[in-house]
Amino acid sequence: MKYINALFCLLLLTITACEDSAVVTLPTIEDQHISFTIDGQQQSLRGVDESTLYVTALTINTATEENRLYLRRMSADNEVVLSITAENIPVRKLEKGMAYAGETYSPATIEVETSEISGSIYCPHQENTSSMRYEALLSFDSFDEHGRMIGTFRTKEGADNPVELLNGTFDLHVNLVE
Numbered sequence: 001m002k003y004i005n006a007l008f009c010l011l012l013l014t015i016t017a018c019e020d021s022a023v024v025t026l027p028t029i030e031d032q033h034i035s036f037t038i039d040g041q042q043q044s045l046r047g048v049d050e051s052t053l054y055v056t057a058l059t060i061n062t063a064t065e066e067n068r069l070y071l072r073r074m075s076a077d078n079e080v081v082l083s084i085t086a087e088n089i090p091v092r093k094l095e096k097g098m099a100y101a102g103e104t105y106s107p108a109t110i111e112v113e114t115s116e117i118s119g120s121i122y123c124p125h126q127e128n129t130s131s132m133r134y135e136a137l138l139s140f141d142s143f144d145e146h147g148r149m150i151g152t153f154r155t156k157e158g159a160d161n162p163v164e165l166l167n168g169t170f171d172l173h174v175n176l177v178e
Helices: 002-019 050-055
Strands: 033-038 041-045 058-059 067-074 080-087 092-093 098-100 104-120 125-143 150-155 164-173 175-177
Touching: 033 067, 033 080, 050 067, 050 175, 058 092, 067 164, 080 125, 098 125, 104 150, 125 164
Parallel strands: 058 175
Antiparallel strands: 033 041, 033 164, 058 067, 067 080, 080 104, 092 098, 104 125, 125 150, 150 164
């Protein structure tokens, strides 16, 4: 009985000594990013979770030649998530990689989600989640044979966007799915 009481006290001490707030730190990929300026604040998102690595992709339907580009990164604390989606961008396949066939930017949609993580380490949850959608324009400069895509984006002039996104750049590994 003496040992059971000692184990119970040790367990109680361990539980009460633990941190009581949730801290989320996502892994980051330092040589990949989505960066932009919003409301005068510079952001550079490098965080990833399990889904991000697989859904950052350019999918091409070889029968119809329709395509969809989906880019996504988040802050290391998971409080800001940015997704860019563009459909049927003018691309052409090269022997190694892809090339942007247009002379200008293509229409895209940007979604920025913000939230706060709260609760204890035993029960973390998102709180105060909000989402903003932007009409945008996107172009990429290169897409090499290793899947590295480098490009730019900005909010569409004259669109009914909540605030203006400026200086948008991305440098990401993008999966090519045919």
